[in-house]
Amino acid sequence: MSDTAAFPGTGGCPACVAVQDLPPRQGVEGQTGAPLRRFEISLPTIHCAACISGVEQILDSVPGVAAARVNLTLKRVSVTAEDVPGMDDQLLGSLNGRGFEARPLDSAALEATRTDAEGRKLLARIGVSGFAAMNVMLLSIAVWSGASDTTRDLMHWISAAIALPAVAFSAQPFFANALRALRGRRLDMDVPISTAIFLALGVSLWETMHSGRHAFFDAALMLTFFLLVGRYLAHLTRASARSAAAEVAALEVRMAERVAPDGRRETVPLDALREGDILAVPVGARIPTDGVVTEGRSEIDPSMLTGETMPEAVGPGSLLHAGMMNLSGPLQLRIEALGEETLLKQIARLVEAAEQSRGRYANLASRASQYYSHTVNLLALSALLFWGLVGGDWRLAINIAAAVLIITCPCALGLAVPAVLTAASGRLFRQGVLLKDGDAFERLAQVDTVVFDKTGTLTTGTPTLIDPARLSRDDFALAAALARESAHPLSRAIMRAAEAAGISPASLESITEHPGLGTEGWLGSRRVRLGRAEWTGAAGEVERTTAWLTIDNRKAVALAFEDTLRPEARETVTRLKDAGLSVALLSGDAEVPVREMAERAGIADWTAHATPAGKVAALQDLAARGHKVLMVGDGLNDAAALAAAHVSMSPASAVDASRSAADLILLGNRIDTCVDSLRLARVARRRIIENFVLAFAYNFVTVPIAFAGYVTPLIAAIAMSASSIIVSLNAMRLGRQK
Amino acid sequence: MNILVVLIPISLFLGGLGLVAFMWTLRSSQYDDPEGDAARILSGRYDDEPAAEKVKR
Incomplete structure (x- = not known):
C-alpha cells in the first residue's frame, strides 16, 4: 500500500477541486468590532499548495475573520478572528463542511511551544561555525598546497583569529554539557568532544606561535559544525515530539456548561467546576465529569469507559461517569464528591502503577555513547603516554593525542541517530x-x-442495523418513520438502512420522542412505538443492542444492531x-x-x-x-x-x-x-544500526593511522567530512522513499 | 603574495555578508514553515499587502 492512501482524500484532495469555484473574498463586511483573538486549528490531512489556499480562502470568507495563515509544516492554521461566542464552531464547521478534517486546539497550551528559541540559537551557532569553518578551510587549502614560512604563519594566525571566537560562541552547548557531566562525575559524549576541541585549538595555537607545520583549526571548527548539525536534528525531533504532546493535550478544549442557581447557563472550563455544581449536558455531548442525574431522562453510551456498546437508560438518581456519551435527551447532573473513589481516579492510579512497572528504556544512542567516551579518552591518553615515554618528544606526543581525539570524535556517531530519527519522524508525520x-x-x-x-x-463506534432484509417492508417503513424524527444513533442507523433498501417512511401522526425510552407515533388509532424493550412492551433475550417495534404493545419486532467494523x-x-x-x-x-x-x-x-x-x-x-x-x-x-x-x-x-x-x-x-x-520503525532501526556500523568501521580504519602519527590536518578533514556525509545520506534515504 | 592583503579581507567580508544575511533570515522567522513556503510559491493568489498576522507580531 502506498503512502498516498494513508488519508481519505489524499489522492483526490477534497479541496483541490472544491475551492476552485469559491466566491472571492468578501472583505471585512459583517464585522462587529469585537476584540480579535487567535484560534488554532489542527488540520491533519492537508498536504499541498491547493490545500493551503483552499483553507485560507474558506476561512477568509467566514464573517469576522481578519486573517488566516496555514502552517503546512505543523499542519495547523492560525486564525485571527473576532472573539464572539460560537466562532470556534463556525470556523470548524466551514472547514469540515468542505472536506478538511479540522480539530480545535487550545491556543494557550500551544503558546509555550510556538517560539522555538532553543532551535534558533542552535541555528545561529551552526551559521557561525559553518561560516568560520569554510573560511578557515580556504586558508588551510593554501597551506596544504604548499604555502611555507611567513605565508603559512600568516594563514595560521588569520585562522586562529577566526577560529577562537567562533568556537567560543558555537561550541558552548558542548562545553556546558561536559562541565555538567564532570561535576556529576560522569563521562558522556560531550566530554571527549570538548577535550578534542580544546586540545586541537591549544595544540594549533602553540604550533602557530612556534611556526609549526600543522594546525588543526579547520578540524576543530568542522567538528563543531557537524556535531551542531546533529544536535539540531535531535532538537527538531524532540521539539516536534514535545509540540505533539502539547497538541494532544490541547486537542480537546475542555469546557462544560454550568447552570447557575438563577437558571442562567454559562460555559466554564472544567477546572473551575466545584462539587455540587449543576451541569447541563446536551444530546450528543460527553459527560464532562462524574455526577448524579438531577433532571431529565436519556440513554447513555458507556463504550468509551467499558467497551460495551449497549446503551443504558438513565434517569434522576443515576450515577454517570466522565466520558460517557449522552444519546437521547438533555440531562442535568450534580457533581459528586471528587474523592479517591471516582472512576477517573481509579483509572489514573492504574495508569500510574502500569507506567512504573514498565521500566525505563535506554535508547540506542545513549547505550552506544557510554562505551564510546571511555574508549576514546583511553585511546588518546595511551597515545600521549606512548609517544611521550617511548619517543621522548612530548610536543609530538600531544600533537598525536590531539589527532587521535579529533579523528575518533563521534561526528558520524553524533549524526547517526538524530539524522535517522528526524527523517523517520518527518515521514511519520506526513x-x-x-x-x-x-x-x-x-x-x-x-x-x-x-x-x-x-x-x-x-x-x-457507529451502529448498523443487522440483516435489514429480514424485516417486512411495512415494519421497516414504520420504523423508518419513527426513526426519522430522532437523532439517536440507533435511529440514524435505521434511516441509513432504510435509504439503502429503498424504503420510504410510512406516514404516522403526532410523532413524539420520549428521551431515554424511544419514539412513539400514531397510525390511525393505533399506537406505534420504537424503543427499549420494557417501554414498547416487548420481551426477549437481550444478547446484543436491540430496539423493538410494537403496534399497540403487540407483535414485537426486534431490530438488532452491531458496531461497524x-x-x-x-x-x-x-x-x-x-x-x-x-x-x-x-x-x-x-x-x-x-x-x-x-x-x-x-x-x-x-x-x-x-x-x-x-x-x-x-x-x-x-x-x-x-x-x-x-x-x-x-x-x-x-x-x-x-x-x-x-x-x-x-x-x-x-x-x-x-x-x-x-x-x-x-x-x-x-x-x-x-x-x-x-x-517505518523497523527500517529506521536498521538504518541506525547501519550508521553505527559505518561510524565504527571508519574509526577502525583511521584510529591506527592516527595512533601511528600519520594523520595530517588534511587527512583529518577528509575523513571527518566523508564519514559524516555518508551517515547523513544513509539516513536521508528514509525520508524520501515512496 | 602581496595580493593576499587585499584578497583575504575581501573573502572574509563576503563570507561575513552571507553570515549576516543568514542571521537576518533567522530573526525574521523564515524557518518556521519550510514546507508551506515551498508550496506557497505555486499559489496563484498574490499578496498585495503584508499578511495581517505578521503586522501584529
Missing part, C-alpha cells in the same frame, strides 16, 4: 501519525505482538500477520459482539469482558513471556493498558486519558497507519 516520545520509535521496532481494543479502534480493519490485521506479528483482541464488551468482530477482522485470539485491570494483567502476562507488545486503544478502560504496553497508539478520537498515555497518536481517522508506522 503519514498522519504524531510521535509523542522519540524513544517510542525505537521501541516500536521491537514489537512482535499487537493487541487491539474493539470499540472505537477496530470499529468506528472499520473498512480497513481486516486488511490491517492481515498485513500485520504477514509481517510476522501475532494479533490479539482485548475488549470489555460482551462475548457475542467481540467474537463476531474478531471473526470478521480475522483475529483468532480474542478476550471479552476485560476490565481495565484485566487488560493490564493480560499485557503484563504477555511481557513476562518475553513478548514486546504494541497496544492500540482509545477508551478510558484502555488507558492503563496503553501505559503498561511496551509501546502504544491511540486514535485522535480517543479520550484524554488514553491520548496522554499513548506514545503515538493516529490522526486522520484510520488505523492502517499503524502498520506503516511499524514498518
Whole structure:
C-alpha cells in the first residue's frame, strides 16, 4: 500500500477541486468590532499548495475573520478572528463542511511551544561555525598546497583569529554539557568532544606561535559544525515530539456548561467546576465529569469507559461517569464528591502503577555513547603516554593525542541517530501519525505482538442495523418513520438502512420522542412505538443492542444492531500477520459482539469482558513471556493498558486519558497507519544500526593511522567530512522513499 | 603574495555578508514553515499587502 492512501482524500484532495469555484473574498463586511483573538486549528490531512489556499480562502470568507495563515509544516492554521461566542464552531464547521478534517486546539497550551528559541540559537551557532569553518578551510587549502614560512604563519594566525571566537560562541552547548557531566562525575559524549576541541585549538595555537607545520583549526571548527548539525536534528525531533504532546493535550478544549442557581447557563472550563455544581449536558455531548442525574431522562453510551456498546437508560438518581456519551435527551447532573473513589481516579492510579512497572528504556544512542567516551579518552591518553615515554618528544606526543581525539570524535556517531530519527519522524508525520516520545520509535521496532481494543479502534463506534432484509417492508417503513424524527444513533442507523433498501417512511401522526425510552407515533388509532424493550412492551433475550417495534404493545419486532467494523480493519490485521506479528483482541464488551468482530477482522485470539485491570494483567502476562507488545486503544478502560504496553497508539478520537498515555497518536481517522508506522520503525532501526556500523568501521580504519602519527590536518578533514556525509545520506534515504 | 592583503579581507567580508544575511533570515522567522513556503510559491493568489498576522507580531 502506498503512502498516498494513508488519508481519505489524499489522492483526490477534497479541496483541490472544491475551492476552485469559491466566491472571492468578501472583505471585512459583517464585522462587529469585537476584540480579535487567535484560534488554532489542527488540520491533519492537508498536504499541498491547493490545500493551503483552499483553507485560507474558506476561512477568509467566514464573517469576522481578519486573517488566516496555514502552517503546512505543523499542519495547523492560525486564525485571527473576532472573539464572539460560537466562532470556534463556525470556523470548524466551514472547514469540515468542505472536506478538511479540522480539530480545535487550545491556543494557550500551544503558546509555550510556538517560539522555538532553543532551535534558533542552535541555528545561529551552526551559521557561525559553518561560516568560520569554510573560511578557515580556504586558508588551510593554501597551506596544504604548499604555502611555507611567513605565508603559512600568516594563514595560521588569520585562522586562529577566526577560529577562537567562533568556537567560543558555537561550541558552548558542548562545553556546558561536559562541565555538567564532570561535576556529576560522569563521562558522556560531550566530554571527549570538548577535550578534542580544546586540545586541537591549544595544540594549533602553540604550533602557530612556534611556526609549526600543522594546525588543526579547520578540524576543530568542522567538528563543531557537524556535531551542531546533529544536535539540531535531535532538537527538531524532540521539539516536534514535545509540540505533539502539547497538541494532544490541547486537542480537546475542555469546557462544560454550568447552570447557575438563577437558571442562567454559562460555559466554564472544567477546572473551575466545584462539587455540587449543576451541569447541563446536551444530546450528543460527553459527560464532562462524574455526577448524579438531577433532571431529565436519556440513554447513555458507556463504550468509551467499558467497551460495551449497549446503551443504558438513565434517569434522576443515576450515577454517570466522565466520558460517557449522552444519546437521547438533555440531562442535568450534580457533581459528586471528587474523592479517591471516582472512576477517573481509579483509572489514573492504574495508569500510574502500569507506567512504573514498565521500566525505563535506554535508547540506542545513549547505550552506544557510554562505551564510546571511555574508549576514546583511553585511546588518546595511551597515545600521549606512548609517544611521550617511548619517543621522548612530548610536543609530538600531544600533537598525536590531539589527532587521535579529533579523528575518533563521534561526528558520524553524533549524526547517526538524530539524522535517522528526524527523517523517520518527518515521514511519520506526513503519514498522519504524531510521535509523542522519540524513544517510542525505537521501541516500536521491537514489537512482535499487537493487541487491539474493539470499540472505537477496530470499529468506528457507529451502529448498523443487522440483516435489514429480514424485516417486512411495512415494519421497516414504520420504523423508518419513527426513526426519522430522532437523532439517536440507533435511529440514524435505521434511516441509513432504510435509504439503502429503498424504503420510504410510512406516514404516522403526532410523532413524539420520549428521551431515554424511544419514539412513539400514531397510525390511525393505533399506537406505534420504537424503543427499549420494557417501554414498547416487548420481551426477549437481550444478547446484543436491540430496539423493538410494537403496534399497540403487540407483535414485537426486534431490530438488532452491531458496531461497524472499520473498512480497513481486516486488511490491517492481515498485513500485520504477514509481517510476522501475532494479533490479539482485548475488549470489555460482551462475548457475542467481540467474537463476531474478531471473526470478521480475522483475529483468532480474542478476550471479552476485560476490565481495565484485566487488560493490564493480560499485557503484563504477555511481557513476562518475553513478548514486546504494541497496544492500540482509545477508551478510558484502555488507558492503563496503553501505559503498561511496551509501546502504544491511540486514535485522535480517543479520550484524554488514553491520548496522554499513548506514545503515538493516529490522526486522520484510520488505523492502517499503524502498520506503516511499524514498518517505518523497523527500517529506521536498521538504518541506525547501519550508521553505527559505518561510524565504527571508519574509526577502525583511521584510529591506527592516527595512533601511528600519520594523520595530517588534511587527512583529518577528509575523513571527518566523508564519514559524516555518508551517515547523513544513509539516513536521508528514509525520508524520501515512496 | 602581496595580493593576499587585499584578497583575504575581501573573502572574509563576503563570507561575513552571507553570515549576516543568514542571521537576518533567522530573526525574521523564515524557518518556521519550510514546507508551506515551498508550496506557497505555486499559489496563484498574490499578496498585495503584508499578511495581517505578521503586522501584529
